[in-house]
Amino acid sequence: MRKILIKFSGLMFWSFSLALVLMTSSALQAQASATTKTFVVVGTAAMHGDNVSAAREKAIADGLVTAVALMTQELLKIDSLVDNFSQLNGLLFDQTSTFIQGYKVLTEAGQDKSYRVIVKATVSGKNISKKLTEAGILRASTTLPSVLFLIAEQNLAQEAPLFWWGPVGSSFMPISEAVMAERLKESGFPIVNHRGARNRFLVDWEDINKPDLTDLEAAELGAALKADVVVLGTSFATPSTNIMGSAMRSFNGTVTLRALRSDAAEPMLNLTRTAVTVSEDDTVGGKEALVDAGAMAGHALTEELTIAWQKQAGRPSVVEVVIVGTNQLANYVKFRKTLNTISGVEGIRVKEIKPNEATLLVEYIGKPQDLASALMQQNFKSFGINIFEITPDNLKVELISG
DSSP states (O other): OOOOOEEEEESSSSEEEOOOOOGGGGGGGGSSSSSEEEEEEEEEEETTTOOHHHEEEEHHHHHHHHHHHHHHHSSSSSSHHHHHHHHIIIIIITGGTTTTTEEEEEEEEEEETEEEEEEEEEEEEHHHHHHHHTTSSSSHHOOOEEEEEEEEEEEETSOOOOOTTTTTTTTTTOHHHHHHHHHHHHHHHOOOOOOOOGGGGGGGGGGSSSSSOOOOHHHHHHTTTSSSSEEEEEEEOOOEEEETSSSSSEEEEEEEEEEETTTTTTEEEEEEEEEEEESHHHHHHHHHHHHHHHHHHHHHHHHHHHHHHHHHHTSEEEEEEEEEESSHHHHHHHHHHHHSSTEEEEEEEEEEEEEEEEEEEEESOHHHHHHHHHHHOOOSSSEEEEEEEEEEEEEEEEEEEE
């Protein structure tokens, strides 16, 4: 992906540049969570006379703007960044203190009429995401994914975790899941309804009759239920200590999650949240602990999943396109040329050539269903096409001579 860096020079002058940005390997990874990130950047300011203090402050401010710009670049596609640049100028870059969680000047130096600092700054992706969403910039560039929950939950009265994809819990709805799902729905995420899914022939249910699914098993089930993202994990309540001098007891509720893309079993995030409640009753205490832990996890999941999805939305995935009927070479050549012009197609590679059949690896920003729809709208004139199979990562197309 092409990267640009927004630099601040003077009060009202902005430019795109390849300014020096120093990033340690840790700076390329989220430091505390997916909602924050730490950058090491260079800030520069003009030095007028002997006023080193003023130049230093302006250089720090310049570096902080660069850090905010880098985080913004990870949330928006380049086109959206350019199209909304004028608005971003005042929305983000003129008020960096809203988005900088902390910074440290690592070193500094003045030379001739310039003063430079190296600043290590931690930026809140959550706050930037919220501001962009409120302004209508972020939601316009990315549609939120549909989410399927696969939560195995165990309350105090239960001997083992219950899960809806097992025969015992086909209509089971975990307490924590209900809270998390509601939180995601409030933020605009479509939630896939899994009630009754166990009664449909979607997958081999006996093979996944267990609380701890693998990433591939979860992704397969998510794809079968047409979910963009699968959130799987566990939630359980445990008793804690008695409160001295009373009948009250404390209870822990813990939710551990990981999110995957259904189309490629690609990990997106991991998180754990624990809540503590107090009650005289084990059942009530355990339930309240699961509710509170679910609320905490739902809040974090909403923020982190939004950012993770937006960061991946502009990345192409590989769709395998199997073409049957390539004996008519002219038809195959025209099909491939047309395929290369479809919006979202970033590249095409030949995987295999066989008699009357070719397999292409297409780098495509979108789902195979979207690519299939785009192909069906094309006019090939001398031949037609029949798309006879669509899977989460595969298309099969037949070229039909006129």
